[in-house]
Amino acid sequence: MTRPTARVLALLEILQAGGTRTAADLAQRLGVDERTVRRYVEHLVDLGVPVESVRGRYGGIHLVPGYRMPPLMLTDDEALAVVLGLVGSRRSGSAGTGGVPGASTVALESATAKVLRVLPKTLARRLDALLTGVRFTMPTGDPATVQADHLLVVAEAARDRRPVALDYTDSQGRRSSRTVHPYGIVAHAGRWYVTAADPSAPGVRTFRVDRIEALTTLPGSFEVPEGFDPAGALLQAVAGAPRRHAVRLRVQAPADAVRGMFPAGIATLRDTHDTDDTDDEGWTRVVIQVERLDWVPTVLAGVPVPFVVDGPEELWPLLRALADRLTAAAAAAPAVAAAAAPAAEG
Structure with a gap:
């Protein structure tokens, strides 16, 4: 179940309020284009919801008169997919609610609460445990x-x-x-x-x-x-898991500062004052466990302070190759700017 699930449910909520809505009106309210609205309507029809599209000057989209949504009878997998689709939209901010900051969160929380209310109590209780604890x-x-x-x-x-x-x-x-x-x-x-x-x-x-x-x-x-921080414990475990290559480096900054220089879950850190390396005071040791080395140089290129790579040796040619490409790009920049200047002046 993908994140547009939240918008499909929002469309159903609008149509259940009654009346005929134009595709343009629905598109504006959902924050999508008219073609996407029609796709959402087709999705509702596939689910057995009687949505009608009326052509003409006074046409639009509406539910068949007298139709009422039956109680939701979802399997555990279906209910989980719906709720996680709503949670994913809330986290990404991708739900369309007219582009009003904060409104998407309110709408999605309301939709989630409505789904939980119409599910069997045992399943709703389990879903609530996941939503509050994840x-x-x-x-x-x-x-x-x-x-x-x-x-x-x-x-x-x-x-x-x-x-x-x-x-x-x-x-x-x-x-x-x-x-x-x-x-x-x-x-x-x-x-x-x-x-x-x-x-x-x-x-x-x-x-x-x-x-x-x-x-x-x-x-x-x-x-x-x-x-206890479950997410922090997981990231530490992921970063420390042994892999094919162990990239070892020393970074000239405290561990608290170094931690934010690397993507979450890829590096384990240790201050050098925890070891016998008295010559390296003020540095932090970093180990990155990886299966492939090809992407490591670009990560290291983003480190904003001095650092030393202690290994593995297979990484050094990749670092030199990246350095050569960056040096060549920097050398070419003045020539490109000079060639573009006359054209700009003309």
């Missing part, structure tokens, strides 16, 4: 498809502080069964994750929800550490 690491694309029941059950368990037993397959294809304490749900880079404590192992673990094969809520309860 954390986002960044405004990325729509999260990948996942089994709705698993996501909703673990979200409800995280809200109610209930342990869960799960069967899980990791990235290496290894299967395991364990009991965990779910601390929170995080949407990151198109995936759903649960951050959880495993009583049988130290530290906080992260699990991809689409890799959970079976899930059962257990009796009992647990406490979440005060101030």
Whole structure:
């Protein structure tokens, strides 16, 4: 379910108010063009909503007289898709409501509340647990498809502080069964994750929800550490996961300043005063775990303070190649400006 879902629901809301609306009026209210309005109408017709389009000077679009929307009978997957479409629109600011700042948030929250009110209580309660508990690491694309029941059950368990037993397959294809304490749900880079404590192992673990094969809520309860940040814990785990290459560098700035110089979730940082490198005081060590090195030079080019790359050696030719391209572009700039000057004066 894509973000235009919010506008399709908004169109239905307008038509249910009664009367005949022109395509131009609907386009203005929804913040789209008339062709898109007609596509939304076709979508409603495909869903079984009797929308009529009347041609002529006094024509327009309206619902068949006497029609009333029946109670929503959605599967868990359908309800999850609708609500997440609304949440995605709210986060991206893409919902059209006349371009009034803040109005889109109000409209989408209202639409979400209406959807929850007409769903079965058990499903609505689970969806509400997800909406109130989910954390986002960044405004990325729509999260990948996942089994709705698993996501909703673990979200409800995280809200109610209930342990869960799960069967899980990791990235290496290894299967395991364990009991965990779910601390929170995080949407990151198109995936759903649960951050959880495993009583049988130290530290906080992260699990991809689409890799959970079976899930059962257990009796009992647990406490979440005060101030725990599920999104921050996930980003730290993602950044520290071993990959083919470990890019090592030192940046001449405090760790707090360096953290904002890199995209979220790709770098682990450590102040050099935590080590024996007394000659590097005031620097921060950075490690970036990557599968490919080709995109790393462009990221490093954006670091605004001095830094030293300690490895791997395979990265150095790529850095020199980027430096050569930038140097050539800088050298060509005065010549291009000089050639353009006479034309501008003429």
